[in-house]
Amino acid sequence: MNLPQQVKVGDELPELPIPITARQIVAGAIASQDFEDVHHDKAAANQKGTPDIFMNILTTNGLVGRYLSDWAGPTVRIRRISLKLGAPNYPGDTMVMSGQVTAVQDNELEIAFKGKNGLGNHVTGTGYLTLEESA
Amino acid sequence: MNLPAVAIVGLGATEFSKNSGRSEMQLACEAAHAAVQDSGLTGSDIDGMATFSMDNNWEIEIHRQIGGQELRFFARTEFGGGGALGPFAHAVSAIQTGQCQAAIIYRAMNERSGLRFGSGEIMNMNTLNPDMIHFSHYFPTGFMTPAAWIAMCTRRYMHKYGATSEDFGRIAVSMRDFAASNPAAFFYQQPLTLEQHQQSKLIADPLRLFDCCQESDGAVAFVVTSLERARDLPNTPVEIASVRQCAVPASRQITPFYHADIAHFPEFDALSCDLFRRADTAPNELDFACLYDHFTPAILPQLEAFGFCAPGEAADFVKDGHISRGGKLPVNTNGGQLGEAYIHGLNGIAEVVRQMRGTSANQLERSDQALVTAGAGVPTGAAILRKQA
Amino acid sequence: MNTALSDLEQAIEPLRKRYIGQRVGPYLAWNKVSRTQIWQWCAAMGDTHPEYLGGETAIAPPTMLQSWTFRDVHGDYAPGSTDQNTYEVLGKLDELGYFGSVAVSYDQQYLEYLHEGDHVHSFSTISDISALKNTALGTGCFVTELAEYFRQDKTLIGTATITYLKYQPNQTSTGAPPSSPRKIERIRPVENTDSxxxxxxxxxxxxxxxxxxxxxxxxxxxxxxxxxxxxxxxxxxxxxxxxxxxxxxxxxxxxxxxxxxxxxxxxxxxxxxxxxxxxxxxxxxxxxxxxxxxxxxxxxxxxxxxxxxxxxxx
Structure with missing residues (x-):
């Protein structure tokens, strides 16, 4: 668990490799109620010009949330996530999450994060967290 | 040996953009045709062609389309932007020796909308050509952009003389000031502050975004012929008073890492004296200069190599305003490749021609004699151009 | 901008006038926030944060925000939702040839966490349709949607700004579908007899x-x-x-x-x-x-x- 007073700008979050499988992509799409065919139907994805099904943005967002809150511990509140998508997450790849603390004010933190796969950066962005005092 | 003098008599250019929307060949044809029309000659008068090895347009294709008849001289120069003055050296020699009468020098590139040199994808292929054999020692490590290569020299310059990123910023500010009043410049009406420069993102430490020239589409072409013939043509002749190319033993193709001291560009140091001697002039007799500015720090060792200031004093020379508007040696009055466009150095040479004709957007009071340079950090060249009555 | 792009721009201008700034809704959630749906999300994301499922009342991961009021698997909105389709403009862009669609950025603010039993509704506004741009995928424009999410007591619990790229895929000379994605590797050195x-x-x-x-x-x-x-x-x-x-x-x-x-x-x-x-x-x-x-x-x-x-x- 991280206490606000222990966190400082420049601290790095431990890397987290996430295997990208068809199962992960489909499970994320369904859990996020996203039934667009490019997230579960390879033939349909091919027709739209991509080589395989690929992860939807909500799953990416969910994985980012998991990465940030796992690091920050049980007292975290995620206030905002702002992200940009780059290289798609296709089955068979691995996305490695990394992050760094870029601002600390009182109990509010700003984290620059990145998820990199074999094609480049899948996601880059900033997470804004509040660490509540534990009860 | 008293060789006949050679002059630039025609200038043509396309617009500079981020997406020309047409082929490099069309750009080359448009610029070359405009240069011929500007010169007062016709396509059938052109019997020589010279360009860069990196240009993707064969000489014969352009020559045929601009109405050329027999092509008697064609030549190319290697080493990227270091080749900007080689074509002039070739054309001058060919005209002086009677191999041809009038030559076109051209460069056309869709460097922004096509293959971007700074993308890390430059020559991404796997063949046994000399480029790949050479770059094999850099590409596999990700050391594969011109900014990163030149940053190594910049770091040593900083280490040797204490120059700072702000010193480079002042160069960018000066160029962007000229660009802001040049309607042909990409950064027309967009001056830059030192603060904006300092806040711009790191590209290859210590180079920041605004230390880097732009990525551009466009073409520039010139017509050169003997000064004797030039006097019968409509434009003020711009004499190529001297032109020199140079490489030294440790020179490499844009990976200048093996000189004993990489803070300087030894190619310029080596050719400087001879260049002035052949033109029978001296640094303090020049009115302005167009120096190759792929990256801002490259200006500093050039100011020193050509004797405008002593080694290590270029940052102060810039700080004192000498290269800026109203300074004693205005540099890159078109805004340079940082502010106008990056056409591999040819647009800087075009600016010298305009200044001498009195048609620059930032016209100087006195613009009779100027220095122009080709790429820095590569085997390169330089020339002194002189206005003729 | 070159002339070709400015001609195409003219077809898009009417869409801007018609759709930008129009707030549509409400869109209702099919279901109240439930432990089952939270469990499914956490399982799919591998999220084991104790706060979500560890207590007596399940708390939803805030990143679930947008999923609550999505259409169901048949493409239908929950009963009580507006008939207006906030994505109609995307269909119009499809018709103009910009049928490629990809989400490029996402900005979510989480004001309140949702608890089991909460019932969400949302409103949506198209906030911008950009000028046409040449992108790596093809020529197209960026469409930005602002969605606002409310609890049953009308408290604003979060907002999401989503930008989509609608594009005309680049034509390739072969027209063949792309093969499997190629992992990007380091450029290999060329080895000749000298090296x-x-x-x-x-x-x-x-x-x-x-x-x-x-x-x-x-x-x-x-x-x-x-x-x-x-x-x-x-x-x-x-x-x-x-x-x-x-x-x-x-x-x-x-x-x-x-x-x-x-x-x-x-x-x-x-x-x-x-x-x-x-x-x-x-x-x-x-x-x-x-x-x-x-x-x-x-x-x-x-x-x-x-x-x-x-x-x-x-």
Whole structure:
């Protein structure tokens, strides 16, 4: 668990490799109620010009949330996530999450994060967290 | 040996953009045709062609389309932007020796909308050509952009003389000031502050975004012929008073890492004296200069190599305003490749021609004699151009 | 902008007038926030944060925000939702040929966490349709949607700004569908008769420096003739891989896959008297200094490709 007073700008979050499988992509799409065919139907994805099904943005967002809150511990509140998508997450790849603390004010933190796969950066962005005092 | 003098008599250019929307060949044809029309000659008068090895347009294709008849001289120069003055050296020699009468020098590139040199994808292929054999020692490590290569020299310059990123910023500010009043410049009406420069993102430490020239589409072409013939043509002749190319033993193709001291560009140091001697002039007799500015720090060792200031004093020379508007040696009055466009150095040479004709957007009071340079950090060249009555 | 783009722009302008700024809704959630749906989300994301399912009342991960009021698997909105389709503009862009669609950015603010039993509804506004741009995927425009999410008591619990790129996919001459995605690897060196020994040496775990057999001058990178005495006789010596940083840079932009960013590169004057360019790891880019003692490890960075990678010598 991280206490606000222990966190400082420049601290790095431990890397987290996430295997990208068809199962992960489909499970994320369904859990996020996203039934667009490019997230579960390879033939349909091919027709739209991509080589395989690929992860939807909500799953990416969910994985980012998991990465940030796992690091920050049980007292975290995620206030905002702002992200940009780059290289798609296709089955068979691995996305490695990394992050760094870029601002600390009182109990509010700003984290620059990145998820990199074999094609480049899948996601880059900033997470804004509040660490509540534990009860 | 008293060789006949050679002059630039025609200038043509396309617009500079981020997406020309047409082929490099069309750009080359448009610029070359405009240069011929500007010169007062016709396509059938052109019997020589010279360009860069990196240009993707064969000489014969352009020559045929601009109405050329027999092509008697064609030549190319290697080493990227270091080749900007080689074509002039070739054309001058060919005209002086009677191999041809009038030559076109051209460069056309869709460097922004096509293959971007700074993308890390430059020559991404796997063949046994000399480029790949050479770059094999850099590409596999990700050391594969011109900014990163030149940053190594910049770091040593900083280490040797204490120059700072702000010193480079002042160069960018000066160029962007000229660009802001040049309607042909990409950064027309967009001056830059030192603060904006300092806040711009790191590209290859210590180079920041605004230390880097732009990525551009466009073409520039010139017509050169003997000064004797030039006097019968409509434009003020711009004499190529001297032109020199140079490489030294440790020179490499844009990976200048093996000189004993990489803070300087030894190619310029080596050719400087001879260049002035052949033109029978001296640094303090020049009115302005167009120096190759792929990256801002490259200006500093050039100011020193050509004797405008002593080694290590270029940052102060810039700080004192000498290269800026109203300074004693205005540099890159078109805004340079940082502010106008990056056409591999040819647009800087075009600016010298305009200044001498009195048609620059930032016209100087006195613009009779100027220095122009080709790429820095590569085997390169330089020339002194002189206005003729 | 070139003329071709400005002509196409004219077809898009009416869409801007019609759709930008129009707030539509409400869109109702099919179901109240439930432990089951939270469990499914957490399972799919591998999220084991104790707050969500650990207590008596389940709490929804805030990142679930947008999923609550999505259409169901048949494309239908929950009963009580407006009939207006906020995505109608995307269909209009499809008709104009910009049928490619990809979400490019996402900005969510979470004001309140949702608890089991909460019932969400949302409103949506198209806030921007950009000028046409040439992108890597094709020509198209960016459409930005602002969605606002409310609890049953009308409290605003979060907002989401989503930007989609609607584009006309680039035509390829073959028209064939793309094959499997290609993992981006380092560019492999070209090995010819002058340099093969060097690359093979690295595969064997050795950094080999060429040395003239006649005048003993060392050289790097490899070349066939000694520039000091013009001899073509040479042999190699194994480098101690120790030296000092002569110059350095760190490459921040563009990020070039598969390399980490920043990618720190050093020129090292090796103890053998030659200079070599290589990566350095294990040190922050702003801690590099000229003169630092360094030592290289030979690392197999890719199958069949080994490189010297330096680290600072303690």
């Amino acid at each position: 093969q020994h060097y690359w093979q040496g690295l595969r064997d775990g050795k950094l080999l420096i060429q040395q003239c057999s006649d005048c003993d001058v060392s050289r790097h990178p490899p070349q066939p003739m000694c520039e000091a005495c013009q001899s073509i006789n040479w042999h190699t010596v194994e480098s101690t891989r120790r030296g000092k940083i002569y110059s350095f840079t760190s490459i921040h932009h563009p990020e070039i896959p598969p390399f980490d960013s920043p990618n720190c590169i050093v020129l090292v004057d090796l103890d053998e008297g030659v200079r070599i360019a290589a990566q350095i790891t294990g040190v922050k880019y702003d801690e590099l200094k000229i003169g630092m003692p360094v030592r290289a490890n030979i690392v197999e960075v890719q199958k069949g490709l080994s490189l010297p990678i330096f680290e600072v010598e303690q």
